[in-house]
Amino acid sequence: MASVVSSSESTEGVDVSAILNEMSPKEKKALKGWYLYDFANQAFALTVVTVVAPMLTASLFNTATGGGTEFFGANITGASYYSLVLTASSLFIAICSPILGVIADRVPIKKKILWVYTIVGVIFTALMGLAPFMGDTAYIWLAIFIVIGNIGFAGGNVIYYAFMPYLAPREAMDRVSSVGYVYGFGGGCLILIVHLIVLIGPLPESVSLNMKMSFVFVTSALWWFGWGMPLFRNTPEPEIPNPTEFNSVGDAIKVAVNQVMTTFREIRKFPVLSLFLVSYLLFYDGVNTIAAMASAYGDSVLRLPPSAVMFLLLTVNLVAIPMSYIGGRAAERFGTKKVLTSALMVYCVAAVLATGFAPLPMEDNHDVHDFQFNFDENNDIYEIVVLYDKEACCTANSWFSLNGEGDASFRDTYFTYLTDTTIDGADSNTDYTRKSLTTEEASQMTMLMVNNTDHRFSFSFIGGSENGKQSVGDNHPANLGDGPLDGWAMFMRDNLWGPLGMTVTLQFVFLGMMVGMVMGTAGAQARSLFSLLIPRTRTTEFFGFFGFIGKAAAVVGPLVYAMTVAVSDDRVAILTIVAVILAGTALFTRVDIQKGIAEAEAEDARNKDRSIEEE
Known part of the structure; x- marks a missing residue:
């Protein structure tokens, strides 16, 4: 692979296309396999964990409890119940990701770890198809399957991301990350179209909604498994200069835990990276929570039909496909920092508008x-x-x-x-x-x-x-007035949605258009920027830490959502996400990318000298 040279905040003037074209056929095939894994697991990321699972979990919970329940005086709705399910799976990943990252940096087993995570995710995604047939306890079984399936998906992504710095030169990271997102959105959209046809298509009446849901889960699992295979066949295990031999699994875990503690301490050696990680913890918390809770919010708060929610997420991802690529090219021209900051501000506007969504008056319909x-x-x-x-x-x-x-x-x-x-x-x-x-x-x-x-x-x-x-009924979504933000929703309904004739479904699609414009850009540029700020000699360790930060955010966001609902309602919970994104964005504007790259390259030089001395 071509040697890596120093990169600046912007790659304007660098012919990234030429750099990628100069790669050997074997290197291009390896990169294509990596892209296709994103194409594969987006069946879970989009159809399952973003569309169907939140909506179905919220619906099953609301049906079983009669619209919600109280637990030790705390209010729990269908949406907040799903947020607790996400918290449980994210907590496991937050603990395990850094440890596995350290081990994978010392032993060439990235593909083996990714394989285990993939198989776990595929199996429990398929098992989700049984949940709708489990009676009053369906929402409990579905929650268990979601937790384990999400562990397979999110844990695998930490290892999957760690392949990226080995697959292309540093100058091409913006492009590679963005193209990976394009593949992901493309794969997610294709399988989602199939699922949308099944859910709303002219099938025999004997095919129940529960059977359709089962089809969605099983085909998502098969899609993930099938399209994920090229990575395991064609993408090589990244080379490790001096692999470590552990005496036992316990010994490996002990060393890994010690290294994780060391990483926490040594992260202060990289002040720019440290600042970025703190900002990422905050803004990713908001972005992740909005994406994770949109479907459950639509079902539980706005009572949208399943087909409308799926059409919405399809719209989001169809818009995100070209915008992810455009965002990558914009980052090459204007700099990652400006593009990512702009994307985060759009998220804030979208979240504020979401708290003002409301069904139109029902008297004449x-x-x-x-x-x-x-x-x-x-x-x-x-x-x-x-x-x-x-x-x-x-x-x-x-x-x-x-x-x-x-x-x-x-x-x-x-x-x-x-x-x-x-x-x-x-x-x-x-x-x-x-x-x-x-x-x-x-x-x-x-x-x-x-x-x-x-x-x-x-x-x-x-x-x-x-x-x-x-x-x-007094508790119907169209009846507003009791919630802290119901006045805002009523104002928006009376002065914007109503005069424009925008039903709650169209309001949600409008939100999808906004989020779709920046969703891929925000994720791709954050991932790309992190890859620029870390030493290549410690990629999996740092991507494990990156995964820890991401999963810590994934724990915090849904947990804050559930806690807010416990004392208020879902609209206020969404608004709290805006404050979190703004705080993260404010910190991010202070990140000096050029200085951060220099810090990473200096660490690589030190590690290279140590390897020479040991030889």
Whole structure:
């Protein structure tokens, strides 16, 4: 591979394309294998952990508990429950990543470690497909599978990132990192399109939503495994000048722990890198939390349909594909620092807007209500249509469960009107959705609607004697006014979303367009900048530390989200992320990239001299 020369903050004037073209066919093949692993595991990163798993976890939790529950006085919603699931998996990675990084720097086993993480991730991604069929405990089983699957994904990414400095010259890091992101977004989008077709396509009625969800999880696992193979076949294990021989696994772990402690102390030798890592801890916390919680927020707070959430994330990634490449080229011309700072500010604006998203008033729109009753003149009955074709009760993926405490009042009042069984005769694995009401039953129900609004659902009748009668529960997402930021959401609805006719789905797509413009750029440039600031002779150790910082952020962000919801609500939790991103951005503006590169190259020179002396 071409020798590495000193790099400045910007690579303007350097022909990066020529540098990459001069690489040998074998080196290009190795780099292509690395790109394809990003193409592969984005099936998990996008479809699973960003779209389906958050949405399904929040939905299953809300159904099982009746819209949320309290734990020792703390409020827990579907979105905050998912944030706790993310915290659990990220905590494990935060502890293990630095230790594995040190071992991989001393022993040529990066590919072996990545293989183990990949197999774990693939297996437990496939197992997620069983969760929707597990009744009232589905949200618990799904959480377990997500935790272990995410360990496979996130832990593998720490090792995967550590390959990058060995695959191309230092001047090409911006381009390589950005192209890797383009591959990733491309792979994620392709499999997401397949999944979107399955979820909204004209499949037989016998194919249930739970079966479709299972298909999504299993095919995501197969995609990850299949497209990940080129890396293991074609990308070589990075060479280690003086590999260490350990007497046992325990000995290796002991040495690794000691080295991690040393790394914590020695990080002060790299003041620029230290400052960058602190800023990264903060801004990545915000960026990661926004990406991780968007789907759960959409389901739990805005009650978006699964297809809309998937279309949103597809839009995000389709926009991100060209913008990641454009961001990389912009970094080459204007400098990584300016481009990354601009991307982070866009994230802040997007988060503020997200706290102001709200469903439009429902009075004039029959089709947006959870339970729609359409009069059939020929049979003198009201046919029941359930929003998003969900089941009314009593499966894991229905609107309300048989036992959720939050829906107790709703069940007592409306159960016989929405199901074709009794509470005593029902079980938690059967769909009891009723198809129609007689006009007498409809009249009884509309009388009840006036007095019982202590619930999270809405009803609307059209035609017949009950024409135009509607009811929206006090806890329905469209009912604003009680939350600390509900005034902001009402202002935005009255002055922007309403006049523009932007439904909550369009509001979410608008957010996706904004995030898509900078998502890949922020991630790629942060990864690229870190690769410039670290010594090449200690790449995996430092990328392990980078992974630790990233996972520490991934622990902190969702945990802060859950704690904020416990004392407030989801909108306030999103707003706290803005403050975190701004704090990280303020620190990042003080990073001197040229000085940081000089510090890294000086360490490489010292390590090279030590190797010569030992020989």
